[in-house]
Each structure stands twice: as structure tokens, then as C-alpha cells.
Amino acid sequence: MDRPSLLRCTLALGGVVLTSAAAGSVNLVMAQSRPPQEVNVYSGRHYNTDKALYAEFTRRTGIKVNLLEGKDDELIQRLRSEGSRSRADLLVLVDAARLYRAQQANLFRPIRSSELNKDVPANLRDPGGRWYALTRRARPVMVNPAQVNAALIRTYNDLSRPELKGKLCLRNRASVYNQSLVADELVRRGARATAQWLRGVVANNGQPFYSSDTTMVRAVGQGQCGVTIANQYYLARLLSGENAADRQIAQKVRVVWPNPTHINITAGGVTRNASNPAAAQRLLEFLASPSSGEGYAAANNEYPLRGWGNNPTLRRFGAFKASQVSMEQLGRRNREAVQLMTQAGWQ
Amino acid sequence: MLSAWPKGDRRLVLVVAVVAVSLLALLPLLTLLWEALIGSEAAAMELGVDGADQVRGTLALVAGEGLAGAILGTATGWLTAECSFPGRRLLRIAQLLPMAIPAYLLAASLIDWASYRGLRIHGLGWAIALLSLANYGYVFLLSTESFAVSGRRLMEASRSLGVGPWRCFFRVALPIALPAIGAGVALSAMEVVNELGAVRLLGVPSLSAGILDRWQVDGDPKGAALLSLVALAIVGVLIAGERQLRRRSRRWNLSGAPSDQPLWQLQGWRAALAVVVCALPPAVALLIPLVWMADGWQNLNVQAWSELLPLAMRSLSLALAAAGVTVMAALLLAIVRRWSPQLGVRQLSFVAGLGYAVPGSVLALGLIVLGGPLALSPLLLLLWGYGDRFMAVSKQGLDAAFERIPPSVDEAAISLGSAWSDVLRRVHLPLLRGPLLVGALMVFVDVVKELPLTLALRPFDFDTLAVRVFQYASDERVGAAMAPALLIMLFGLIAAAALVPALDRR
Numbered sequence: 092m093d094r095p096s097l098l099r100c101t102l103a104l105g106g107v108v109l110t111s112a113a114a115g116s117v118n119l120v121m122a123q124s125r126p127p128q129e130v131n132v133y134s135g136r137h138y139n140t141d142k143a144l145y146a147e148f149t150r151r152t153g154i155k156v157n158l159l160e161g162k163d164d165e166l167i168q169r170l171r172s173e174g175s176r177s178r179a180d181l182l183v184l185v186d187a188a189r190l191y192r193a194q195q196a197n198l199f200r201p202i203r204s205s206e207l208n209k210d211v212p213a214n215l216r217d218p219g220g221r222w223y224a225l226t227r228r229a230r231p232v233m234v235n236p237a238q239v240n241a242a243l244i245r246t247y248n249d250l251s252r253p254e255l256k257g258k259l260c261l262r263n264r265a266s267v268y269n270q271s272l273v274a275d276e277l278v279r280r281g282a283r284a285t286a287q288w289l290r291g292v293v294a295n296n297g298q299p300f301y302s303s304d305t306t307m308v309r310a311v312g313q314g315q316c317g318v319t320i321a322n323q324y325y326l327a328r329l330l331s332g333e334n335a336a337d338r339q340i341a342q343k344v345r346v347v348w349p350n351p352t353h354i355n356i357t358a359g360g361v362t363r364n365a366s367n368p369a370a371a372q373r374l375l376e377f378l379a380s381p382s383s384g385e386g387y388a389a390a391n392n393e394y395p396l397r398g399w400g401n402n403p404t405l406r407r408f409g410a411f412k413a414s415q416v417s418m419e420q421l422g423r424r425n426r427e428a429v430q431l432m433t434q435a436g437w438q
Numbered sequence: 439m440l441s442a443w444p445k446g447d448r449r450l451v452l453v454v455a456v457v458a459v460s461l462l463a464l465l466p467l468l469t470l471l472w473e474a475l476i477g478s479e480a481a482a483m484e485l486g487v488d489g490a491d492q493v494r495g496t497l498a499l500v501a502g503e504g505l506a507g508a509i510l511g512t513a514t515g516w517l518t519a520e521c522s523f524p525g526r527r528l529l530r531i532a533q534l535l536p537m538a539i540p541a542y543l544l545a546a547s548l549i550d551w552a553s554y555r556g557l558r559i560h561g562l563g564w565a566i567a568l569l570s571l572a573n574y575g576y577v578f579l580l581s582t583e584s585f586a587v588s589g590r591r592l593m594e595a596s597r598s599l600g601v602g603p604w605r606c607f608f609r610v611a612l613p614i615a616l617p618a619i620g621a622g623v624a625l626s627a628m629e630v631v632n633e634l635g636a637v638r639l640l641g642v643p644s645l646s647a648g649i650l651d652r653w654q655v656d657g658d659p660k661g662a663a664l665l666s667l668v669a670l671a672i673v674g675v676l677i678a679g680e681r682q683l684r685r686r687s688r689r690w691n692l693s694g695a696p697s698d699q700p701l702w703q704l705q706g707w708r709a710a711l712a713v714v715v716c717a718l719p720p721a722v723a724l725l726i727p728l729v730w731m732a733d734g735w736q737n738l739n740v741q742a743w744s745e746l747l748p749l750a751m752r753s754l755s756l757a758l759a760a761a762g763v764t765v766m767a768a769l770l771l772a773i774v775r776r777w778s779p780q781l782g783v784r785q786l787s788f789v790a791g792l793g794y795a796v797p798g799s800v801l802a803l804g805l806i807v808l809g810g811p812l813a814l815s816p817l818l819l820l821l822w823g824y825g826d827r828f829m830a831v832s833k834q835g836l837d838a839a840f841e842r843i844p845p846s847v848d849e850a851a852i853s854l855g856s857a858w859s860d861v862l863r864r865v866h867l868p869l870l871r872g873p874l875l876v877g878a879l880m881v882f883v884d885v886v887k888e889l890p891l892t893l894a895l896r897p898f899d900f901d902t903l904a905v906r907v908f909q910y911a912s913d914e915r916v917g918a919a920m921a922p923a924l925l926i927m928l929f930g931l932i933a934a935a936a937l938v939p940a941l942d943r944r
Binding site for chain 1: 647807
């Protein structure tokens with residue numbers, strides 16, 4: 092081969108190789124220089140205020156927190172694929188169904204902590220000590236009183252009343268929030284009653300299924316929908332936001348607390364292959380403690396693990412009676428719930 | 439394929455190189471199929487009701503967007519390349535604006551903006567409209583380049599023979615530009631097959647969402663692999679169709695020489711119509727997010743300003759590195775396509791472009807499975823993923839450009855004793871400078887917008903602009919998403935501006 096052509100080939104391939112080598116060595120250097128006191132967190136939450144809490148943890152303990160935020164399902168899959176090579180120490184996920192999925196994939200390591208057992212109510216943690224709730228969220232009914240008489244609705248079951256035909260708006264079946272809500276009904280009322288309820292609910296649905304709670308809550312405020320089911324923080328966000336138009340729309344929405352109200356959690360657990368499980372447990376205990384738990388909840392207008400917290404917007408919504416179904420059961424019945432929703436025509 | 443080869447020309451080097459690049463591109467896909475089909479428990483290999491809906495949804499999107507994108511891209515490509523009307527130069531550049539704006543941003547901002555006003559943006563029609571808007575730029579870029587550069591002599595001849603503009607377009611320019619248009623449509627359609635955020639927001643069932651849900655939510659990797667195969671088949675058909683089209687309309691010409699021939703002068707209502715056709719798509723694409731931002735500016739999250747600089751730097755460096763790697767690999771494949779007589783090697787280079795078909799998040803999983811045992815750094819995996827995913831973007835344009843260089847040029851060079859590398863350096867590269875730059879910039883813009891791979895493969899504390907926008911938007915916190923979204927658009931616009939000289943050669 093003559094020189095120029097050799098040169099060109101080397102260049103073409105060399106570029107790729109060089110880039111890889113450079114990236115690899117940078118990583119190697121980073122890996123080697125990692126001090127022992129660090130904890131790596133995979134989190135399904137994306138709040139800048141979380142970082143302030145992590146910084147506070149670092150200030151108190153000297154343990155540095157490295158963060159990788161992503162979508163819950165993606166993080167679960169990533170952790171599964173990484174297997175024993177994973178660098179994650181703590182996994183934070185939103186929703187019982189996903190926690191159960193991660194638990195079934197054997198991603199968590201059971202831990203024992205009297206602090207966590209004290210701070211986290213029994214139905215909000217895994218009986219096996221694999222994950223512990225950090226915040227609570229509720230999924231109440233939201234009503235536009237000009238369209239729908241709020242007194243009609245005392246339980247989720249009332250959403251299947253024929254009077255609500257065409258007035259109900261629903262988020263799609265892919266939403267894990269609705270899956271967990273249906274699982275809650277399933278645990279409390281059994282498959283037959285739930286299937287019947289689902290048929291009624293789907294028959295009342297008056298709009299194509301929504302893909303987000305916020306647009307649905309706005310639609311209720313504007314009167315295109317009379318009633319919907321949405322997580323409380325979406326309405327709280329619109330009410331306490333800077334946007335005057337949104338505030339005006341949200342003022343027209345009334346929260347109706349079904350008895351009991353479905354609640355769900357954000358929770359964390361030490362990972363199976365954590366290289367620093369002790370630090371991960373400390374961080375978990377820190378986040379679940381009432382003082383920092385309040386901050387974790389406030390970031391997203393959520394409820395702390397006990398009581399209603401100090402968030403003025405949430406206090407305006409009033410108190411509710413939370414469903415006592417354990418988070419573990421919600422996860423266990425998720426698949427069945429999705430099947431029932433599919434059969435009922437919930438898209 | 440050439441018959442005459444000079445003595446001492448080692449094509450073996452090319453073959454080895456192309457096999458290496460193709461293997462790199464195929465490895466994640468093969469790993470994935472292996473994982474899904476062999477490495478897991480048996481699950482029913484059936485589409486089911488949801489699967490059938492997802493196939494139908496994606497096919498409808500591809501058909502609708504393909505048609506709308508082809509018409510829009512060709513019309514704007516022709517008008518701004520060959521016709522003269524007020525604002526032509528500016529409008530020519532403006533066609534690049536929509537490419538800078540991610541489809542998920544268009545969808546999210548339009549849905550959000552409309553829901554303030556009590557309007558519901560939902561369903562297939564809107565999805566086709568928004569995806570066409572976001573992706574017709576591929577057709578525009580490739581077709582307009584072809585209109586402006588190739589067939590000039592033929593066109594001039596036709597015009598001197600008194601052939602009118604319409605006949606000239608349909609009988610001369612369009613057939614010559616068909617490969618480029620086909621390549622553009624194929625690219626934009628592949629982008630549609632891969633689109634996740636926008637179609638999900640708009641409630642259209644799609645293969646990309648189905649693959650992800652089956653894999654991650656249902657824990658059914660076999661089902662995901664089955665849907666991936668359907669997606670691969672659709673993209674395979676797209677690529678094959680585009681190649682067929684190109685083969686049928688194979689016409690070479692060497693021009694590049696600037697022409698003194700005046701453009702078609704449009705006047706009166708014709709000029710007005712041309713302005714509207716060319717101004718509307720970029721204006722709409724730009725106005726959707728801007729009006730939304732202006733409307734909700736009170737929500738603009740000021741706390742987050744300090745994170746913008748590192749986010750932007752990471753997006754920028756990833757995009758630059760990916761553009762470099764991808765274009766080099768694509769050039770290699772394109773060279774081999776031209777020089778190598780072995781059919782197998784040519785097929786390999788074709789298959790290497792298939793990474794574009796695989797939803798980014800699935801490709802990411804393949805790379806994670808692969809990357810672990812090889813102890814590769816996450817950043818390297820990420821670059822690998824980008825290269826795999828966007829190979830087709832830079833390769834399609836290069837292939838089309840190579841087609842336009844007549845083999846007689848190569849043959850002449852070879853008969854004068856040049857090796858392929860000499861021909862590459864002295865003949866091809868100068869002629870390919872435009873398409874190479876266009877390819878690199880398209881990859882750059884794509885990487886800045888790219889989401890699933892970045893989301894799945896980035897290391898700790900390495901968020902990018904797109905990642906932030908997505909995280910905020912998926913929390914339905916649109917205010918916080920605005921600032922990084924604005925920066926993504928800005929980068930896209932800067933890249934688009936860099937494309938101007940390539941477009942403006944004439």
C-alpha cells in the first residue's frame with residue numbers, strides 16, 4: 092500500500108479509536124480517584140430542591156452524593172442490565188407498582204433500621220425491608236362544580252354512576268397512577284366488583300384518553316370535563332404557580348376526597364450490589380426523617396409520611412382518609428389491574 | 439462498482455475497515471436479539487391487540503408524514519433553489535429552523551399552550567402534522583442540494599429549448615432529484631418510526647412506545663424483540679425502496695460549476711404563493727414554542743440558571759464528538775459502497791445503517807448489556823450509540839452525493855495510475871465537502887435533541903439539555919423546561935446557520 096492511502100485509513104479508524112481511548116481513560120481516572128465516602132443515587136425524581144437536601148446530607152456526614160436522575164422504568168432496566176457491575180447504591184422510585192417491579196427483579200438489598208421502622212408507617216414500606224417510603228401523594232377526584240354535583244361522589248365507585256355519563260375524563264391506561272388506583276380497588280373490593288366498576292367508568296368517559304394530568308385538570312377547570320381523577324400535586328402546582336391564567340382555571344376545580352382515598356409513594360431502597368450500603372442506608376434514613384422528609388415532599392407539593400404537612404395549598408384541600416392497602420399489595424396486583432382495565436376498554 | 443483496478447491497490451484494507459465498522463454498528467442489535475430471544479424465559483410471540491394497534495399507528499404515521507414531508511420538502515427545496523421571489527435567500531435558510539426544534543418540544547408546547555385555551559390537541563392528524571413539520575427538513579436539505587447542483591446543464595438545455603418551469607420541474611429536475619428526495623423521505627420516516635415523546639403525548643399508539651413498554655414495564659423482552667423486528671422491517675423496506683428508486687433513476691452528472699443561468703422569475707400571485715409556502719412551515723415551527731414561552735414566561739424557573747452552562751457544555755461536546763465519529767464512519771462505508779465489488783461487503787454497509795431503525799432506548803439496552811463485560815466507559819458507550827443511531831443520517835446524503843459523481847471520473851483517475859485513496863483525496867473529497875458538512879451538522883443537531891440514548895447511557899451527574907427538558911416536561915413542569923428548551927433551539931439554529939454556506943454556494 093502506498094503511504095497516503097495507509098495514512099487515510101489510519102486516520103479514519105484512528106479517529107474512532109482515539110476518541111474511545113480518550114473517553115475510556117478519563118473514566119478510568121475518575122473511577123480511580125473516587126474517595127471512599129460517596130453514595131451513588133439512581134433517582135426517578137427530578138427536583139432541583141432534592142439537590143439541596145443531598146448537599147445538606149453531605150454537609151452533615153461528609154458523604155458525597157452522586158446523582159443520576161432518569162425515568163423510573165428506565166432506571167430499573169438499567170440497574171438490571173448492569174447487574175453486579177452497577178455503581179448505584181440507592182434506588183429512589185415513584186409509585187408502588189415500580190417498586191414492586193424492582194423488588195421482583197431482585198434489585199434491592201433488605202436492610203434493618205430501627206430509625207426507618209420508626210419513621211415510615213408499616214403499610215408504606217416493604218415488609219422485607221427492601222424499600223421505604225419517603226413521601227406520599229394522593230389521587231383524589233377533581234370536580235368542576237358548575238358541571239357536576241360534588242355531593243354525588245363519595246367513593247371512586249361513584250365515578251361509574253350513570254349521571255356522570257360523558258362528563259368524566261380519564262388519563263390513559265399506560266399511566267401507572269391509574270394502574271395503582273385500580274389495584275387499590277382490586278385489593279379492597281375484589282375482581283368482580285372492580286371489573287364492573289371499570290366498565291361503568293369507561294362508559295362515562297367523555298373524551299379521548301388524556302396523556303397527562305395537567306391538561307386534564309385544566310379541562311375540568313374550563314368545563315370541557317366535569318370530573319376527573321388526578322394527583323393532588325398537579326392542581327396544587329397550577330394553584331401556586333406564577334401563571335395567572337392557570338391559577339384562574341385551577342380556582343374552578345374542587346378536590347373531592349373519596350373515602351378511602353388512594354395514596355401512593357416515592358420510596359427508596361439500598362441496591363442489591365451497592366458498594367457502599369452503609370452510606371446508602373444513612374442517606375435513606377436522612378431522607379425519611381420527618382425534618383428532611385418535609386423538604387422532599389415540599390418539592391412536589393406532596394404529603395409527608397404522616398399527617399398533612401405545612402404546605403398552605405395542600406392544607407386548603409383539606410384532610411382525607413387514606414386507603415390502608417399496603418404499597419406492596421398495590422404492586423403485587425398491578426398486572427391483574429392492567430388486565431381488567433384492558434378488558435374494560437380503558438385505552 | 440468498477441471494473442478496472444490499478445495494480446497494488448489494496449482494497450483489503452477497505453474491506454477490513456468496513457467489516458469492523460459494520461460489526462460495531464450491528465453488535466448492539468445482535469446482543470439485543472440474543473438477549474431477547476435466547477436469554478430469557480419463553481413468552482408468547484404474538485402481537486396482541488395492543489401490538490396490532492401499535493403497528494397500525496406507526497404505519498399511518500410513516501405514510502402520512504412521508505407524503506406530507508415529501509411534498510413540503512420538495513416544494514420548498516425547488517422553490518428556494520430554482521425560483522426567484524422576494525425573500526428567497528432568507529426563506530431558504532429558514533427551512534432549516536424546524537429541524538432545530540425537537541418534535542417532543544413542539545408537541546408538548548402546543549398541547550400545553552392549547553390546553554390553556556380550552557383546545558385539545560390530540561390524535562393521529564396532529565401527530566402527522568407536527569412530525570412533518572419537524573422532519574420535512576431532511577427532504578428539503580437533500581432535495582434542494584440536488585436541485586441546485588445536479589442537472590444544471592440539462593435544465594439549462596431544456597430551458598434554452600423553451601421548456602416551461604413546470605415541465606422542467608417534472609420532466610428534468612424531479613427525476614434527477616428523486617434519489618435525494620427518496621433519501622430524505624426515508625430519513626424522515628425513520629425519524630418517525632423512532633419518535634417516542636411526541637406520539638405518546640398525542641395519544642397515538644406506536645411501535646417505539648410499544649417496544650419500550652413491553653421491555654421495561656411488562657418485563658417481556660421477547661415481545662419487545664418481536665416489535666423491534668417489525669420496526670426493523672419497516673425501516674428495511676424504507677431503505678430498500680429508497681435504493682430501488684435511486685437505481686432506477688441513476689443519472690450521473692458532474693457539475694458543481696456555478697451557473698449564470700437566471701432563476702425562474704416569479705411574479706404577482708405566484709411569488710406571493712411561493713413566499714407563503716416557504717415561510718409558513720418555519721414560522722409555525724418557530725412560533726409554537728416561542729408563543730408558548732412568551733405566554734408562560736412567568737413560569738420561567740430562575741433558580742435553574744446556574745445549571746444551564748454545564749448542561750449546555752455537555753450537550754455541545756457530545757454533539758461535536760458524535761458528529762465527528764459518525765461522519766468518519768459514514769464516509770468509510772460510502773467509499774466501500776463505491777469501490778468494493780464484493781456484494782457481501784456492500785450489504786454489510788447497508789445493514790450498518792439499520793441502527794437508525796431501532797428505538798434509541800432499545801439500542802441503549804443492547805449497549806448496556808454489551809458495555810458491561812467490556813468495561814467500557816459510559817461516555818464511550820454513548821458515542822457508540824450515537825454513531826450507530828445516526829450513521830444513516832450522514833450516510834444517506836453521502837451515498838446520494840456519490841451517486842452523482844460519474845464513475846467515468848474514477849475510471850479516468852485510475853487509468854492515470856491513481857489509487858482509490860488518491861481519487862478520494864483529490865476528486866471525491868472536494869466534491870463531497872458539501873454533503874460531508876451537511877451530514878455532520880445533521881448529526882450534531884440530532885444529538886443535541888437526542889433523548890433516549892443519552893438518558894439511558896450517561897454517567898452520574900452528566901445531564902444534558904435534552905435530558906433536563908424531558909425530565910421537567912415529563913413531570914409536567916413546563917416552566918422549568920423552558921430555559922433548556924430555548925438553548926436546544928439556539929444550538930440547532932447555530933448549526934443551521936452553519937449550513938447556510940453549503941446551501942448558498944450558487
